Amino acid sequence: MNILGINEGHMSSAALIKNGVLVAAVCEERFTRNKNEQGFPHNAIDFCLEVGNLKPGEINFVATATNELSATFEATKRYDTFSISDYVRENNEYWKPTLIENKEINYLKLFPQTKNDDYDFSFLDTDPPEKWNNLFKEERLKTISKKFGISRENVIFVDHHTGHAYYAYFMSPFRNNVLVITADAWGDGCNSSIWIGNKNRLELKHKTANNTLARLYRNITLLLGMKPNEHEYKVMGLAPYATEYNFKKPYEIFSKTLQVDGLDFNYNVTPSDNYFWFKEKLEGCRFDGIAGGLQKYVEETMVKWIKNSLQQFSMDTIVLSGGMALNIKINQKLSELNEIKNIFVPGGGGDESQSIGAALYLFHEKNPTEKFETPLHDYHGPIIDEENVETLFDKNKLKSNFVFKKNITNSEIAEYLSSDMIIGRCDGRSEFGPRALGNRSILANPSNVKNVAKINTAIKYRDFWMPFTPSILIERINDYIINSKEIESPFMTIAFDSTNLAQKDLIGGLHPADFTVRPQFVDKKSNPSYHNLISEFEKLTGIGGLLNTSLNLHGEPIVGSVKDAIHTLTNSSLDGLVIGTKMILRRRK
Secondary structure (H helix, E strand, O other): OEEEEEEOOOOOEEEEEEOOEEEEEEEOHHHHOOOOOOOOOHHHHHHHHHHOOOOHHHOOEEEEEOOOOOHHHHHHOHHHHOOHHHHHHHHHHHHHHHHHOOOOOOHHHHOOOOOOOOOOOOHHHHOOHHHHHHHHHHHHHHHHHHHHOOOHHHEEEEOHHHHHHHHHHHOOOOOOOEEEEEEEEEEOOEEEEEEEEEOOEEEEEEEEOOOOHHHHHHHHHHHOOOOOOOOHHHHHHHHHHOOHHHHHHHHHHHHOOEEEEOOEEEEOOOOOOOOHHHHHHOOOOOHHHHHHHHHHHHHHHHHHHHHHHHHHHOOOEEEEEOHHHHOHHHHHHHHOOOOOOEEEOOOOOOHHHHHHHHHHHHHHHHOOOOOOEOOOOOOOOOEOOHHHHHHHHHHOOOOOOEEEEOOOOHHHHHHHHHOOOOEEEEOOEOOOOOOOOOOEEEEEOOOOOHHHHHHHHHHHOOOOOOOOEEEEEHHHHHHHEOOOOOOOOOOOOOOEEEOOOHHHHOHHHEOOOOOEEOOEEEOOOOOHHHHHHHHHHHHHHOOOEEEEEEOOOOOOOOOOOHHHHHHHHHOOOOOEEEEOOEEEEEOOO
């Protein structure tokens, strides 16, 4: 049976489950080169069909993530077109009048539609706003049915948090007595849910629309001058720099609002909204103190809620998904709870994984006795064709500044890295989700902090406070992280405290303020070539890990082609670029 999952909302994507195997999954942005691409994922679908060797008519069912997408947000392509100033304007000219002043504002007069050939949005001009979302759902159904030439009955819409839950549970190694938690800003009338997973079946235990923590985090991101729905990780990275003196007041302000109430939430003090109310209350507070106070409050609130859930259902194993699952410091606090024995956080906890989650839901609905083969890795995307590397090298006239090398080996790459060269690496299938896991990565010697400055200022153009992360040989994990429960984190989704040796060997991959680490555990089964590269580096240096960050320029998606990789090389100060067995090496001046 062939089931295609698609997500048309924020971080649009597609995934294909063929006879119980996830054979492909990728985000649309990797093809369009438009960060956080939103809308119908044509290219991602075509890729999945190509990998599955299928024609559109051979798809049995299409699982479509999220019952109700916002027609206005899709028509304006809000998530991939809005700038920070657009979000500020939206708050001032739409949310404040509608939420606080009870005025009626036409959103589309403030933010006109973006040209879109995928859907017919004419109903926005003829029908009343209260009908728009339902009419858009009908338009989505019509578009999908036409694309695949299948009956409308075989296009199944999947509830948003159901998609998150199925992704978390079935991508994890745990199957019995598992507490499944989802938490995000919003989806299908809900922002958090609690499920029990047992013997490949999920049972919903609780849903709530009252957990506004993700929405708060999003709005504070904007208040700090960063882009909501994208830069929340920057706020999390800034938080550890705050002193108690600076975060005390913001923490107290946040703590007086939303409270945990058993398995639900309620307000002690109810803000009028999550932007202007806090903007007034936080006036005069330092930027790092706001980030630190917010992170502390969110950590404590989420941990308390999940502790209540663990106790309520007598569980000690937990898996997480939804946007809040991307907060690695919350995940660290959870991993340290006495109540938790096992924790797993998959690689793509945001909405990009809705395509996988929707497909998994439908697969188990249609095949209740058939087993899904949980993948050991997150490499579900395209392979970069290294055959045209030399052609593009010549076409781009790179000979004056670069040397082209063939048959490059891991031992040679390791030598370059050990001499503190910064190398981009494209090898095998690309990673799904926001993390580069070695196959589309920028790599460096993690023991030299000068490499951090070079990557930040001359390659990635990142904010100065943001940490990098290491890829660590699984055989060396206990040398570098404090992990008494032997929790596995193959996808950089959980933070840990580091050892003294890590603070020497991997200092460039630790958070500079608190020396925590967000590692990728690398084993031979999941990625033999990358494991071998780190092993070769270890032979030369004694260090069992590499500094790893995604291969892209700041604000761009992770590279998806040879052309993208060369663009990154020539618009940065990378010392070299490896694509399969070929290498483009910058000439030394």
